[in-house]
Amino acid sequence: MAQETEQQHPISIYFWIWGLLFVLSFFSYMVDYINFQGPIRWSLILLFMFLKAGFIVSIFMHMSWERLAFKFVILGPPIALCIFIVLMGFEADYTFLTRITFFGEGATLPMHH
Amino acid sequence: MSEAALTETEDILLEGTRGVVTDFSADKQTFHMPWGKAMMWFFLLSDTFIFGVFLISYMTVRMSIRDAWPIPSEVFALSFGGEPIPLILIAIMTFILISSSGTMAMAVNMGYRGDRNKAFWLMIATATFGAMFVGMQVFEWTKLIVEEGVRAWSNPMGAPQFGALFFMITGFHGLHVSAGVIYLIVIARRVKNGFYERTRGNYEMVEIVGLYWHFVDLVWVFIFAFFYLW
Numbered sequence: 001m002a003q004e005t006e007q008q009h010p011i012s013i014y015f016w017i018w019g020l021l022f023v024l025s026f027f028s029y030m031v032d033y034i035n036f037q038g039p040i041r042w043s044l045i046l047l048f049m050f051l052k053a054g055f056i057v058s059i060f061m062h063m064s065w066e067r068l069a070f071k072f073v074i075l076g077p078p079i080a081l082c083i084f085i086v087l088m089g090f091e092a093d094y095t096f097l098t099r100i101t102f103f104g105e106g107a108t109l110p111m112h113h
Numbered sequence: 114m115s116e117a118a119l120t121e122t123e124d125i126l127l128e129g130t131r132g133v134v135t136d137f138s139a140d141k142q143t144f145h146m147p148w149g150k151a152m153m154w155f156f157l158l159s160d161t162f163i164f165g166v167f168l169i170s171y172m173t174v175r176m177s178i179r180d181a182w183p184i185p186s187e188v189f190a191l192s193f194g195g196e197p198i199p200l201i202l203i204a205i206m207t208f209i210l211i212s213s214s215g216t217m218a219m220a221v222n223m224g225y226r227g228d229r230n231k232a233f234w235l236m237i238a239t240a241t242f243g244a245m246f247v248g249m250q251v252f253e254w255t256k257l258i259v260e261e262g263v264r265a266w267s268n269p270m271g272a273p274q275f276g277a278l279f280f281m282i283t284g285f286h287g288l289h290v291s292a293g294v295i296y297l298i299v300i301a302r303r304v305k306n307g308f309y310e311r312t313r314g315n316y317e318m319v320e321i322v323g324l325y326w327h328f329v330d331l332v333w334v335f336i337f338a339f340f341y342l343w
Binding site: 011021032046052056060077084088 | 145154178179338
């Protein structure tokens, strides 16, 4: 039997999150404008990105009011994606290293006899 | 034997976990939501993987090549007769898409309140913002192709792979936005004509469109962070 979840919430929460999204976007833009570099740049970019994404999914897309089983089903596979990202990070690093080692200036190509 | 009373957190966790068990072991239906909404979520999950692999390949390429990657804040700067302002067009595009997410959320709310007229106009506003976004993306592409000489196989600013990745990722996203604009207009017209009054008696369809539109905004959040800022 289909159970209708109550989807009406006070409209004010949407306005608050909407405003917050503008603020977070402004901060993201400022990271580039102020010209942070290195780890502080990347951590701030990622922080604001995940905050914005989190608010959009949980409030605008109503995820925070859905049942836990459904949350698992939808949010689980992207966790697998994160693991894939880590793996590809290792792969790309390795590719870069081998390119430097074997195809860089002054590198000797391995000879197979 | 008496047990200590559960804390509120423990109580919520236990109830949630019990809920997961009962949902998955139910004999008729696992997800207690209308099938249209569940299917849209599943489509969005698959789309997450599509955009996910595009962005992951972008990461892999950029990490593994020895050529310098074009600096986005220079590539995407615009000057209005003076100093070039970095990323200004992208900032405006982000602003527009977030505005459209807000109007969409309000449209869904109006739909559930039964206010057909407001829901219609808010959906049209959302579609307009979306169309503006695509227009700006077209301008960006034109500028890069015609003025900067960016191609899918080379560009004068750095790594030759830049064009292929940029056009593929933003192209797919722009296509999704365009499809969303059409989708919004079709459903908005149905809302206005009272189609959902006659056939269903509810405005879940507006919420389903909303899910798609918020997803489009979500993808832009990731593209903005990884491609333009990083």
